Each structure stands twice: as C-alpha cells, then as structure tokens.
Amino acid sequence: MDINKTLRHGLAKPVLHLLALLPAFWLGWLVLSNDLGANPIERVNRFTGDWALYMLLIALAVTPAKLLSGWKSLPRFRRMLGLYSFFYASLHLTSYLVLDHQLHWGRIIEDITKRPYIMVGLACVIILTMLAVTSPKAAIRKLGAKAWQKLHKLVYAAGCLGVIHYYLLVKADIRQPLLMAGILLLLFGIRFWHHRRAASSPPKKTSVDRPGHAV
Amino acid sequence: MLLKEKKTWALPYSAVTPKADYLNRRDILKAMGMAAAAGTGLAMGFRPSGARAAGKALEYRKTGYSVDEPLTDRELATQYNNFYEFTTSKEAVVAEARDFNTSPWTVKVSGLADKTGTYDLADLIDYNALEERIYRFRCVETWSMIVPWIGVPLADVVKKLGPQPGAKYVRFQTLVDEEQMPGLNRINIPWPYQEGLRMDEAMNALPLLTVGMYGEILPNQNGAPIRLIVPWKYGFKSIKSIVGLHFTDQEPKTTWNILAPNEYGFYANVNPDVSHPRWSQSSERRLGAGLFDGREDTLFMNGYADEVVSLYDGMDLKKHY
Ligand code: HEM
Numbered sequence: 001m002d003i004n005k006t007l008r009h010g011l012a013k014p015v016l017h018l019l020a021l022l023p024a025f026w027l028g029w030l031v032l033s034n035d036l037g038a039n040p041i042e043r044v045n046r047f048t049g050d051w052a053l054y055m056l057l058i059a060l061a062v063t064p065a066k067l068l069s070g071w072k073s074l075p076r077f078r079r080m081l082g083l084y085s086f087f088y089a090s091l092h093l094t095s096y097l098v099l100d101h102q103l104h105w106g107r108i109i110e111d112i113t114k115r116p117y118i119m120v121g122l123a124c125v126i127i128l129t130m131l132a133v134t135s136p137k138a139a140i141r142k143l144g145a146k147a148w149q150k151l152h153k154l155v156y157a158a159g160c161l162g163v164i165h166y167y168l169l170v171k172a173d174i175r176q177p178l179l180m181a182g183i184l185l186l187l188f189g190i191r192f193w194h195h196r197r198a199a200s201s202p203p204k205k206t207s208v209d210r211p212g213h214a215v
Numbered sequence: 216m217l218l219k220e221k222k223t224w225a226l227p228y229s230a231v232t233p234k235a236d237y238l239n240r241r242d243i244l245k246a247m248g249m250a251a252a253a254g255t256g257l258a259m260g261f262r263p264s265g266a267r268a269a270g271k272a273l274e275y276r277k278t279g280y281s282v283d284e285p286l287t288d289r290e291l292a293t294q295y296n297n298f299y300e301f302t303t304s305k306e307a308v309v310a311e312a313r314d315f316n317t318s319p320w321t322v323k324v325s326g327l328a329d330k331t332g333t334y335d336l337a338d339l340i341d342y343n344a345l346e347e348r349i350y351r352f353r354c355v356e357t358w359s360m361i362v363p364w365i366g367v368p369l370a371d372v373v374k375k376l377g378p379q380p381g382a383k384y385v386r387f388q389t390l391v392d393e394e395q396m397p398g399l400n401r402i403n404i405p406w407p408y409q410e411g412l413r414m415d416e417a418m419n420a421l422p423l424l425t426v427g428m429y430g431e432i433l434p435n436q437n438g439a440p441i442r443l444i445v446p447w448k449y450g451f452k453s454i455k456s457i458v459g460l461h462f463t464d465q466e467p468k469t470t471w472n473i474l475a476p477n478e479y480g481f482y483a484n485v486n487p488d489v490s491h492p493r494w495s496q497s498s499e500r501r502l503g504a505g506l507f508d509g510r511e512d513t514l515f516m517n518g519y520a521d522e523v524v525s526l527y528d529g530m531d532l533k534k535h536y
Contacts, residue, residue: 042358
C-alpha cells in the first residue's frame with residue numbers, strides 16, 4: 001500500500017477533522033452531562049489549554065515526521081492542525097475571559113499586566129491569531145511567498161511560548177511542562193540534524209517547506 | 216509491614232508519661248477489656264485495626280462555629296484536594312490513598328514541652344470531647360469550600376502537652392512512608408511535609424486538630440487519621456496525616472516556603488489584597504459552583520478577621536505574607 005496515496009485520499013482530511021474535533025466533542029459531552037468535577041471552570045481551562053498545546057506540538061511534529069518517514073504527503077495536514085491549535089486556544093481564552101472572570105475587565109487587565117504567564121499566553125495567542133488569519137491561500141499571494149514564510153516561522157516561537165506559559169503556571173510539579181519542553185526540543189533537534197545533514201551532503205531535491213502547507 | 220507497625224507501637228504513651236497523667240478510669244476499663252480480648256501475645260495496647268476506619272460515624276457535639284452558606288457537597292470535599300505524598304493530581308488522591316493504613320497511628324511530641332513522648336492517637340485526642348465546626352477552607356490555588364470538620368481545639372491539646380516558656384512555635388510533620396505513599400518519589404520535595412504556627416496562633420480558639428468531617432472519621436485522602444485545620448490561613452497550612460509535633464523557639468521551616476520563598480510565606484494568612492506573585496488572591500472559585508457561576512470575593516483572613524487580626528497587630532502583612 002502506498003502511504004502517500006492514502007494520505008492524499010479524499011477521506012484523509014475529513015477523518016483528521018473528526019479526530020481533531022474529538023476532544024471538543026468530549027468536552028461538550030462533559031458539559032452537557034454535568035460531569036466536570038468539583039471545579040468545572042478549572043477543568044475547562046485546563047482541558048482547552050492542554051489541547052491548544054497538544055495540537056500545536058502535533059502541528060510542529062509534521063515536518064520532523066516527514067523527514068524521518070519520507071512520507072511526502074504529510075505536510076498537507078499541517079495547516080489544518082495549526083488551525084486546530086488556534087481553535088482550542090480560542091476556547092481556552094474564551095473560558096478564561098467568560099467563565100473564569102465573567103468579563104470582569106478590572107481583574108482581567110490586572111492579571112494580564114501583572115502575571116508573566118498570562119502575558120506569555122497572550123503573546124502565544126496573538127501569534128496563533130496572526131497565523132490563522134494569514135492561513136488562506138489568498139494571504140500567501142497577497143503577502144508574497146517569502147514574507148509569508150518568514151511570518152509563519154513564528155510558529156516555532158508560539159510553541160516555545162506555549163510551553164513557557166505552562167511551565168510558569170504550575171505550582172511545583174513541573175513534570176508535565178518539562179515533558180512538553182522535551183518534545184519541543186526533540187522536534188527542533190530533528191529539523192536541525194536534518195538540515196545539517198542536507199547541507200553537508202550533495203544537493204538533491206531539498207525539502208524546503210512549501211508555502212501553503214506551513215502553519 | 217506488620218513489624219514496622221509494631222515498632223512504632225513499641226513506644227506507647229505509657230512508656231514516657233506517669234500513668235496517672237493519662238489514664239482515667241475509662242481508659243483503664245477499656246485497657247482491661249482490650250487485654251482480655253486480645254490475649255497475652257498482643258498485650259502491648261493493641262487495638263483492632265478497624266477501630267478507626269475511615270468513614271465510620273463519630274460522636275460529637277455541634278458548636279456555634281458556622282458559616283452562613285451551604286456546606287460543600289461531601290462528594291466534592293472528599294474527592295478533590297491536594298495531598299502530594301500520594302499524587303499531585305487533586306482528582307486522583309482518593310484512588311491513590313484508598314489503601315492507606317492509618318491504624319495504629321502514633322504522634323511523636325518533642326521539643327520544649329513537659330510531656331514529650333510518643334502518643335497513640337486516642338491518648339492525644341479526647342474522643343469524648345469531639346466537636347463539629349463548620350469552617351471556610353481556602354486553598355492558595357483559589358478554590359474554596361465549606362466543610363463541617365470534627366475534632367478538638369488545638370489549644371486544648373497544646374495545653375495538655377505542657378509547652379515550656381521558651382516554646383515560641385509549634386512545628387507539625389506529616390508521615391513519610393514510601394510503601395504507602397506513591398507520590399513521595401515522583402516529585403522533588405524535601406519530605407517530610409512540615410508546617411508551623413506561632414504559639415499564640417496555636418493557642419487561638421480557631422485551629423482544630425481534626426479527626427473527622429461530615430460526621431465521620433476522616434477519609435484517607437483528606438489527611439486521615441489526624442490533621443490540622445487553620446481556617447484563616449491558606450489550605451497548605453492545614454497539614455495532613457500528622458505524626459510529629461515539635462515545640463521550638465525558632466520559626467520552623469515550612470515546606471512550601473522552602474520550595475518557593477517568594478510565593479509562600481510562613482504566615483500564609485488569607486488576604487485578598489496580597490496576591491500570589493503569579494495569580495490574584497482577590498477572588499475564589501467555590502467547589503460545587505456551576506460552570507457559569509464565576510467567582511466569589513475572597514474575605515480578609517478568610518472571614519475570621521474578628522477572631523485573629525489582633526495576632527498580627529503592628530505587622531506588615533504584605534511583608535509577612
Ligand atoms: C491570553 C491567553 C491565555 C490566557 C489568559 C491563558 C490562561 C490560562 C490560565 C489561567 C491557566 C490556568 C488554569 C488553571 O490551572 O486553573 C492556563 C493553563 C494552561 N494554558 Fe493557557 N492561557 C492563554 C493562552 C494559552 C495558549 C496559547 C496555550 C497553548 C498553546 C495555553 C496552554 C495552556 C496549558 C497547556 C495550560 C495548563 C493546563 C493544565 O494545567 O493541564 N494557554 N492558561
């Protein structure tokens with residue numbers, strides 16, 4: 001079976017959409033069945049924050065996975081995964097603003113100006129928003145491929161900011177944010193290692209990220 | 216396991232205290248009955264292990280200590296809390312602590328007091344004097360609950376132990392038992408967990424040495440078999456599963472203060488005007504509030520200012536957080 005052919009199958013994207021939406025459905029189910037535990041707001045905050053970060057890491061894993069596996073069609077899913085990170089981050093922010101702080105702007109502004117982890121989270125959301133807004137093909141044409149690619153390099157910064165946000169907010173148990181940081185480093189490492197190898201070996205078909213498929 | 220239990224048991228209160236000080240008639244009768252029932256081999260004060268099983272009903276009297284708000288559901292208060300010796304997940308403590316064996320249990324009293332020694336729980340706590348107090352409980356993580364605790368005033372126990380004039384503080388320590396507490400090795404904390412109070416705080420009427428909640432013996436996950444409740448301070452001061460009480464002239468090191476001195480002070484009084492460096496303490500989420508109920512304002516000294524604010528006369532509470 002040709003993996004690349006499967007990856008390009010007409011059903012591949014719908015299936016992935018469904019998978020990426022499963023956490024959202026699950027959360028919806030927990031809300032409707034009133035099964036969010038003792039501290040529902042915290043639960044929703046955490047659930048959506050976790051999935052924003054997971055999706056971001058998964059999106060960032062696409063290229064390394066392609067480099068390691070040679071499945072050339074993998075990148076066609078990258079933009080979509082990045083957009084799902086934006087989707088869960090939006091839910092996360094909404095949960096924070098509406099559920100946790102009930103749009104109590106005094107508290108919110110105090111939080112944003114005083115708490116580094118909120119600032120870092122906000123910076124991450126701003127980047128994800130810029131990338132989401134410029135994700136349609138039309139935006140590439142408008143910006144020019146070069147500028148667009150440069151802009152979308154910010155996804156790496158977003159990954160770092162997301163992990164730092166997490167690291168800054170935990171009380172003492174830093175295992176989970178460290179795990180996320182480890183995964184992020186590993187993904188960067190694979191890219192770096194591959195670029196070095198590509199640079200030192202005779203040029204064949206390089207695997208530059210194609211615009212339109214980056215996040 | 217059995218050997219270990221016997222070892223802690225090998226130093227009963229009777230070994231260090233004149234009998235008359237602690238044996239009232241009731242105890243003598245009980246001890247006689249016990250010895251008769253247990254037979255010679257287990258004479259050393261052995262009590263049936265089920266005697267203090269979590270969940271068993273307690274006898275206690277009601278008091279005027281109450282709160283004008285509904286109690287938090289027992290389900291919530293007993294299935295969501297921190298107990299890092301078991302796990303750092305608040306939802307998972309109940310499962311991880313299910314098999315925690317708290318019987319027999321001894322508490323070692325040491326330092327600047329007349330009646331130091333190792334006490335069986337029933338010798339430290341007068342189970343005939345249990346009272347129920349409904350207190351607000353405010354976690355430093357900004358969740359809160361309202362719980363009917365059952366216990367005896369800490370002040371009564373401290374008085375009984377005869378602290379010497381030099382004793383300025385009392386330090387408490389939690390059990391460390393690697394066989395029973397799977398969380399100990401998962402996180403880098405200098406165990407045992409320890410907490411402390413200034414002597415005048417300990418002698419205040421509010422702190423409760425707690426052995427029960429919601430009419431029953433403390434569930435394992437909530438700090439069985441004996442914990443402290445200090446309602447005007449953040450929850451981490453209310454140390455769980457206590458095995459040590461130490462009277463000292465030095466301010467004791469406290470665990471969260473060791474871990475992050477800029478975030479958690481020795482005093483840790485609930486104060487909406489002094490925020491944690493990373494989050495505001497001006498509001499809280501009540502356990503059991505719905506998804507759309509938002510937060511409540513946090514009260515100065517968690518609503519107990521009348522009873523305790525004089526303890527801090529002349530102190531800068533922003534500095535002594
Ligand atoms: C303005 C933007 C943001 C705000 C105000 C914000 C706020 C918060 C808050 C208040 C929490 C703590 C929840 C709690 O423990 O009660 C949290 C947790 C978290 N946030 Fe954010 N966040 C923002 C953006 C982001 C972004 C962009 C990501 C990921 C890409 C993210 C990922 C996380 C994660 C992973 C957690 C930890 C969840 C857990 O404990 O399991 N956040 N955020």
